[in-house]
Amino acid sequence: MSLTHAPAGAVRQGSLRELNLALVLGRIAAADRPPSRADLATATGLTRATVSAVVEDLLAGRLVSESDPAPRSGAGRPARGLVLAEQGPAGLGLEVNVDYLAVCVVDLAGQVRHRTVHRADLRPVAPADALARLVEMAGAARDDAARHGLTLVGAALAVPGLVDDAGLVRLAPNLGWRDVPVPALLAEHPPLIEQVPGVPALTVDNEANLAALGELHSQPPGPSSFLHISGEVGIGAGIVLGGALFRGVRGWSGEIGHLPVHPEGRPCRCGGQGCLEQYAGQEAIVSAAGLARSELPADTGTARLAELAEAGDPDALRALRDAGTALGVAVAGVVNLLDLDTVVLGGGYAALAPWLCPPVLAEIDARVLTAAWSPVTVRPSTLGAEAAAVGAAGSVARRIIAQPAGWLARSG
Amino acid sequence: MSLTHAPAGAVRQGSLRELNLALVLGRIAAADRPPSRADLATATGLTRATVSAVVEDLLAGRLVSESDPAPRSGAGRPARGLVLAEQGPAGLGLEVNVDYLAVCVVDLAGQVRHRTVHRADLRPVAPADALARLVEMAGAARDDAARHGLTLVGAALAVPGLVDDAGLVRLAPNLGWRDVPVPALLAEHPPLIEQVPGVPALTVDNEANLAALGELHSQPPGPSSFLHISGEVGIGAGIVLGGALFRGVRGWSGEIGHLPVHPEGRPCRCGGQGCLEQYAGQEAIVSAAGLARSELPADTGTARLAELAEAGDPDALRALRDAGTALGVAVAGVVNLLDLDTVVLGGGYAALAPWLCPPVLAEIDARVLTAAWSPVTVRPSTLGAEAAAVGAAGSVARRIIAQPAGWLARSG
DNA sequence: GCTATTTGTTCAGCGATTGAATTATTTGCC
DNA sequence: GGCAAATAATTCAATCGCTGAACAAATAGC
Numbered sequence: 070m071s072l073t074h075a076p077a078g079a080v081r082q083g084s085l086r087e088l089n090l091a092l093v094l095g096r097i098a099a100a101d102r103p104p105s106r107a108d109l110a111t112a113t114g115l116t117r118a119t120v121s122a123v124v125e126d127l128l129a130g131r132l133v134s135e136s137d138p139a140p141r142s143g144a145g146r147p148a149r150g151l152v153l154a155e156q157g158p159a160g161l162g163l164e165v166n167v168d169y170l171a172v173c174v175v176d177l178a179g180q181v182r183h184r185t186v187h188r189a190d191l192r193p194v195a196p197a198d199a200l201a202r203l204v205e206m207a208g209a210a211r212d213d214a215a216r217h218g219l220t221l222v223g224a225a226l227a228v229p230g231l232v233d234d235a236g237l238v239r240l241a242p243n244l245g246w247r248d249v250p251v252p253a254l255l256a257e258h259p260p261l262i263e264q265v266p267g268v269p270a271l272t273v274d275n276e277a278n279l280a281a282l283g284e285l286h287s288q289p290p291g292p293s294s295f296l297h298i299s300g301e302v303g304i305g306a307g308i309v310l311g312g313a314l315f316r317g318v319r320g321w322s323g324e325i326g327h328l329p330v331h332p333e334g335r336p337c338r339c340g341g342q343g344c345l346e347q348y349a350g351q352e353a354i355v356s357a358a359g360l361a362r363s364e365l366p367a368d369t370g371t372a373r374l375a376e377l378a379e380a381g382d383p384d385a386l387r388a389l390r391d392a393g394t395a396l397g398v399a400v401a402g403v404v405n406l407l408d409l410d411t412v413v414l415g416g417g418y419a420a421l422a423p424w425l426c427p428p429v430l431a432e433i434d435a436r437v438l439t440a441a442w443s444p445v446t447v448r449p450s451t452l453g454a455e456a457a458a459v460g461a462a463g464s465v466a467r468r469i470i471a472q473p474a475g476w477l478a479r480s481g
Numbered sequence: 482m483s484l485t486h487a488p489a490g491a492v493r494q495g496s497l498r499e500l501n502l503a504l505v506l507g508r509i510a511a512a513d514r515p516p517s518r519a520d521l522a523t524a525t526g527l528t529r530a531t532v533s534a535v536v537e538d539l540l541a542g543r544l545v546s547e548s549d550p551a552p553r554s555g556a557g558r559p560a561r562g563l564v565l566a567e568q569g570p571a572g573l574g575l576e577v578n579v580d581y582l583a584v585c586v587v588d589l590a591g592q593v594r595h596r597t598v599h600r601a602d603l604r605p606v607a608p609a610d611a612l613a614r615l616v617e618m619a620g621a622a623r624d625d626a627a628r629h630g631l632t633l634v635g636a637a638l639a640v641p642g643l644v645d646d647a648g649l650v651r652l653a654p655n656l657g658w659r660d661v662p663v664p665a666l667l668a669e670h671p672p673l674i675e676q677v678p679g680v681p682a683l684t685v686d687n688e689a690n691l692a693a694l695g696e697l698h699s700q701p702p703g704p705s706s707f708l709h710i711s712g713e714v715g716i717g718a719g720i721v722l723g724g725a726l727f728r729g730v731r732g733w734s735g736e737i738g739h740l741p742v743h744p745e746g747r748p749c750r751c752g753g754q755g756c757l758e759q760y761a762g763q764e765a766i767v768s769a770a771g772l773a774r775s776e777l778p779a780d781t782g783t784a785r786l787a788e789l790a791e792a793g794d795p796d797a798l799r800a801l802r803d804a805g806t807a808l809g810v811a812v813a814g815v816v817n818l819l820d821l822d823t824v825v826l827g828g829g830y831a832a833l834a835p836w837l838c839p840p841v842l843a844e845i846d847a848r849v850l851t852a853a854w855s856p857v858t859v860r861p862s863t864l865g866a867e868a869a870a871v872g873a874a875g876s877v878a879r880r881i882i883a884q885p886a887g888w889l890a891r892s893g
Numbered sequence: 894g895c896t897a898t899t900t901g902t903t904c905a906g907c908g909a910t911t912g913a914a915t916t917a918t919t920t921g922c923c
Numbered sequence: 924g925g926c927a928a929a930t931a932a933t934t935c936a937a938t939c940g941c942t943g944a945a946c947a948a949a950t951a952g953c
Binding site for chain 1: 491492494497504651706720722727730731732733735736739741742743751752753810811815817818820821848849854
Binding site for chain 3: 082083085086089115116118119122143144145146147
């Protein structure tokens with residue numbers, strides 16, 4: 070029912086090739102087995118002649134390579150399969166979180182080719198110092214990537230907070246950051262990436278958004294819509310609509326943690342009352358389970374909770390059930406509003422999913438008008454920790470696939 | 482921050498012209514004064530030669546016409562202004578609601594060229610009979626449109642209920658409809674519209690969605706995002722994201738009436754508890770204001786309420802304040818989630834906006850994390866009643882502007 | 894009446910797609 | 924083993940639509 074969206078600007082003669090390059094490359098990326106030129110022709114509707122010309126460009130630019138002939142049946146000249154190049158452009162993913170720094174490199178195919186995590190409590194560290202450590206890790210990642218024939222063409226940084234269009238971190242409460250000009254701070258270090266037209270050198274984005282992108286890319290491509298909830302100290306959500314991340318007017322969507330679930334309930338640090346975070350945030354669950362918050366390091370709350378629940382501890386089970394119910398109330402509202410068919414529990418929630426899913430589903434069944442006609446799936450995230458870093462790197466790689474012309478112009 | 486979306490399919494030689502036709506026509510539609518060919522060239526980035534060729538096609542197809550030379554200053558050959566044709570394709574909008582049938586015709590420029598409303602209680606009327614009456618009204622509208630040189634190229638029907646992709650009305654509770662196959666029922670009547678490639682003869686959609694589209698088209702074009710809330714017996718919302726209506730995975734988005742605002746509160750007919758509808762629906766407000774529901778005809782509830790509030794009736798004022806607070810809690814959640822900057826109160830809420838807006842804004846200010854940085858506007862709808870019918874007709878007209886190639890192919 | 898200025902059109906050139914013909918390579922059958 | 928059928932990929936003249944520059948049209952100002 071959606072109108073076809075035309076490219077924003079003028080469609081010039083050369084745009085034609087640009088668009089078809091993206092179309093063919095996207096098909097190769099989306100295919101579950103290496104397609105032949107003939108497969109691509111039938112899939113895209115282009116003629117075989119055009120596909121051949123386009124593929125030639127892609128091969129020359131080292132974005133795809135020919136694979137061994139796939140096993141076939143029947144007569145005829147065997148096809149040559151096309152796969153995304155293992156060597157070529159790659160994305161750099163960076164993540165600053167409360168208790169770790171993460172760096173990773175993802176190639177065109179979405180494979181994580183490098184990953185480094187540095188565990189440390191970042192709250193007492195000044196933003197500039199934290200970023201300096203990250204740059205150091207990124208330098209090693211760049212060298213490692215180069216050894217594998219990968220060229221970093223862009224970086225994306227995940228931050229647990231609100232980021233504006235210019236990359237300014239307005240507020241990252243749990244990190245203690247406020248108005249941190251990340252691009253300016255990173256510009257002081259020598260550049261690690263090779264600039265490519267059409268690919269921003271650095272984007273800064275909310276951790277929940279990028280984790281949702283990671284989840285999106287870990288699935289078979291398509292216009293899927295889901296809600297990815299990152300349950301950390303705060304609760305953030307990434308909203309994927311029709312295969313694209315929805316960022317909101319100013320890029321501040323997904324603040325699901327402050328959905329009111331008990332409007333006259335506990336006061337929240339946001340100034341409101343009865344926000345979801347007060348009932349399903351990590352601290353709320355931990356304290357409801359009777360665990361003294363102070364005796365636990367920053368990140369072990371969920372691990373300990375999962376242990377206790379596994380062992381059948383009644384307090385932990387009750388705390389998780391109550392949190393799941395609160396979460397379910399919020400999620401039911403979101404599903405009623407956006408008509409999503411899938412909810413993914415990520416971040417700290419992933420490990421707690423066995424206990425959170427049932428009450429969440431119960432609330433959805435009770436409250437969602439359309440649940441009777443079409444069920445809603447609630448499942449844990451497939452990515453582990455540092456999902457945001459992987460999503461960040463993947464978003465850069467995806468950009469090359471969506472706009473290969475820039476890279477091809479570079480490698481001339 | 483959003484990736485450029487390429488057209489879904491293959492980009493063939495002819496697509497180039499199709500896309501540029503849409504680009505130029507869209508610019509003409511979006512301009513606030515008749516642009517010249519030269520204006521269009523600079524605005525779109527195309528050369529003047531190309532724009533001339535494209536405009537020639539549009540003129541030949543009677544989608545635009547040349548207007549009197551606009552008053553200009555300075556030297557040079559005077560420009561010839563281009564405006565959307567007053568004669569040519571138009572959209573037919575249909576609406577079945579609880580207490581009226583409405584039909585209207587909207588031209589390319591978005592002007593309502595014909596409007597008929599037939600007030601009657603539709604609840605006891607069989608769906609087939611209601612649609613038959615609507616077709617009769619539409620026939621008169623078609624004849625009237627033809628007298629003005631307008632050709633109906635598509636119809637859209639607004640229904641207060643859930644509609645699936647095939648146009649089947651799954652459930653329209655307040656109308657008493659269930660599983661009504663609207664396209665099949667309408668197919669029994671002689672066709673009123675002239676089929677045009679790329680424009681569906683009939684689409685059926687939720688009333689709240691189409692009202693939101695009407696609101697969108699009544700504004701200067703652009704990537705606006707807002708929430709349009711239709712407060713009738715039920716409460717529905719149309720969600721416009723980036724200038725496009727968001728329909729959800731199955732087209733059932735916008736069920737804001739069943740957002741939980743008091744999770745352990747009053748039971749709702751949806752099976753849930755404490756839904757917004759139980760606190761801010763028309764029946765809830767009317768009964769909270771002490772008005773016996775039975776003594777009022779279906780549609781006069783809000784009018785009577787506005788009268789009483791205007792006169793300072795304390796019960797009515799209290800009822801509206803409480804409803805506004807409940808509405809504000811739900812809206813605050815939505816704004817936190819989607820980062821919208823505008824909320825439009827439509828339907829029955831439009832008349833009550835003076836009393837609803839303050840408490841809604843108060844809840845937003847208290848609960849929305851980012852409200853401090855960028856304010857959220859809450860305003861009544863600019864369209865009157867039957868906004869859904871106007872939005873329905875406008876959605877057809879917009880389709881011609883977004884995809885003019887189909888119409889041009891027809892008129893050969 | 895002349896010049897500067899802006900609008901709109903004409904036209905050769907060119908890039909990209911197309912469709913048919915051609916070449917390449919394998920399977921299956923006699 | 925040889926040949927026909929089948930499928931894959933390339934080659935090439937034709938065509939479509941955009942580009943850029945030159946040119947014609949129409950007006951204001953001096």
